[in-house]
Amino acid sequence: MYPSRFRYEAPRSLGEAIDLLRMGGDYAKVLAGGHSLVPLMKLRFASPELIVDINNVPGLDYHRADPDGTLRIGALCRHADLERSALLAGTQPTMAAAAPLIADPIVRNRGTLVGSLCHADPQGDWASVVLALGGSVVAQGPAGRRTIPVADFVTGPFQNLLEPDEIAIEAVIPAAQGARSGGYLKLERRVGDFATAGVAVALETSGGLVTRAGIALTGVGGSTIDATEAAGSLVGKPLAAAAIADAADLTAAVARPRTDHRGSAEFKRHIVRTFVVRILSCAGAAEERAA
Amino acid sequence: MTTVYEDHDDEPASDYPVRRIKFTINGAKKIAEVETRLLLAHLIRQGLQLTGTHTGCDTTNCGACTVLVDGRAVKSCTMLAVQADGHSITTVEGLATASELHPLQEGFKEEHGLQCGFCTPGMMMAAKALLDENPDPTEEDVRWALSGNLCRCTGYQNIVKSVLWAAEKLRSQSD
Numbered sequence: 085m086y087p088s089r090f091r092y093e094a095p096r097s098l099g100e101a102i103d104l105l106r107m108g109g110d111y112a113k114v115l116a117g118g119h120s121l122v123p124l125m126k127l128r129f130a131s132p133e134l135i136v137d138i139n140n141v142p143g144l145d146y147h148r149a150d151p152d153g154t155l156r157i158g159a160l161c162r163h164a165d166l167e168r169s170a171l172l173a174g175t176q177p178t179m180a181a182a183a184p185l186i187a188d189p190i191v192r193n194r195g196t197l198v199g200s201l202c203h204a205d206p207q208g209d210w211a212s213v214v215l216a217l218g219g220s221v222v223a224q225g226p227a228g229r230r231t232i233p234v235a236d237f238v239t240g241p242f243q244n245l246l247e248p249d250e251i252a253i254e255a256v257i258p259a260a261q262g263a264r265s266g267g268y269l270k271l272e273r274r275v276g277d278f279a280t281a282g283v284a285v286a287l288e289t290s291g292g293l294v295t296r297a298g299i300a301l302t303g304v305g306g307s308t309i310d311a312t313e314a315a316g317s318l319v320g321k322p323l324a325a326a327a328i329a330d331a332a333d334l335t336a337a338v339a340r341p342r343t344d345h346r347g348s349a350e351f352k353r354h355i356v357r358t359f360v361v362r363i364l365s366c367a368g369a370a371e372e373r374a375a
Numbered sequence: 376m377t378t379v380y381e382d383h384d385d386e387p388a389s390d391y392p393v394r395r396i397k398f399t400i401n402g403a404k405k406i407a408e409v410e411t412r413l414l415l416a417h418l419i420r421q422g423l424q425l426t427g428t429h430t431g432c433d434t435t436n437c438g439a440c441t442v443l444v445d446g447r448a449v450k451s452c453t454m455l456a457v458q459a460d461g462h463s464i465t466t467v468e469g470l471a472t473a474s475e476l477h478p479l480q481e482g483f484k485e486e487h488g489l490q491c492g493f494c495t496p497g498m499m500m501a502a503k504a505l506l507d508e509n510p511d512p513t514e515e516d517v518r519w520a521l522s523g524n525l526c527r528c529t530g531y532q533n534i535v536k537s538v539l540w541a542a543e544k545l546r547s548q549s550d
Contacts, residue, residue, distance in 0.1 A: 086412050092394060096456070118458075
């Protein structure tokens with residue numbers, strides 16, 4: 085399989101890339117890791133007329149924390165960089181748990197977090213993780229930069245808010261107000277398959293109480309699901325068994341799984357509930373040990 | 376050398392999307408003229424006639440087309456050939472010298488790490504990337520590193536043993 089014909093440009097600066105997109109005609113696509121776009125082009129689900137490859141644009145392969153703890157992930161930061169990151173291992177439990185579960189090790193060498201958010205696959209793992217963490221995408225276009233919360237950024241399956249001449253240059257995870265805990269659990273039939281079900285939980289705790297919570301679901305609906313009610317139910321409480329069970333029930337209630345070759349709807353809903361209990365119990369136990 | 380492209384009669388020859396790239400393959404410097412849509416796997420197999428790199432699933436799943444790009448394992452069916460511009464590629468043909476097999480190749484022989492052999496080049500290149508980074512992997516490390524490569528024959532047991540055999544040989548050589 086090979087893609088349909090396209091013009092290819094590999095600019096050396098962001099400004100040049102945006103100019104190319106602006107003048108690129110009806111259908112230009114930005115190429116970063118290419119591990120969603122190239123397969124789509126080979127299947128002819130996407131047939132862009134112009135590819136703007138940003139891999140030669142310097143200074144986009146970072147992930148770093150600002151002095152206040154805000155995490156910034158550049159458009160060319162690969163999944164493998166995040167998987168090996170001491171910064172994430174030390175400060176971002178939900179992201180550190182998710183990074184080794186993205187696709188397979190070879191795909192992780194090329195694919196990018198920002199690209200995954202832009203691709204907006206309802207089965208994408210990073211979308212759930214970044215949603216649970218309350219993250220945003222920074223887009224740069226001819227008129228400058230704007231920051232878009234990921235909850236608004238994804239407008240539907242494989243659709244996002246970017247203008248044709250905008251490039252998503254960075255994902256931003258806001259600083260935690262308390263101590264971070266949480267995790268990401270994913271059931272997959274084999275490495276590299278889409279999630280049968282995935283659960284991202286991001287917590288901030290202070291003085292033994294949850295001060296902020298985010299819970300988001302992968303693979304159990306036509307889009308990434310934000311379990312806001314379940315997350316809200318945890319705030320202001322310690323991570324005790326009753327609160328954990330309530331949050332798990334509320335999360336399972338908003339899952340919209342469908343029966344398919346990966347399992348029955350009932351099974352997937354059960355997995356969602358179980359994963360919420362596991363992540364929260366683990367975070368609760370760590371909290372107790374620290375106290 | 377001549378390359379012939381299909382003419383779809385929709386644009387003059389001068390506008391046809393072709394790029395000239397410079398890259399290194401198994402240590403040899405090359406310049407190639409490639410259609411922008413050509414995949415790296417096809418540049419390697421058809422352009423360079425290095426048919427050790429296999430295309431299996433062609434959908435980024437099986438890993439038979441795995442090569443190293445600047446030392447990192449990449450599924451070459453999912454990278455454009457034009458993206459190799461300025462980069463260094465290693466294929467399975469880059470493992471052995473004229474007189475000697477690479478320890479990974481020896482390992483696959485010693486531990487019966489292949490049956491039909493289709494997945495083997497990809498397995499070896501993924502294993503090479505692992506051993507370059509971690510010369511003393513555990514069995515779990517090997518299984519993890521090879522989890523993006525599919526084998527339909529051996530059930531993986533002997534492939535894992537082969538990589539561990541190679542790791543030990545490489546360590547003993549560097550002592």
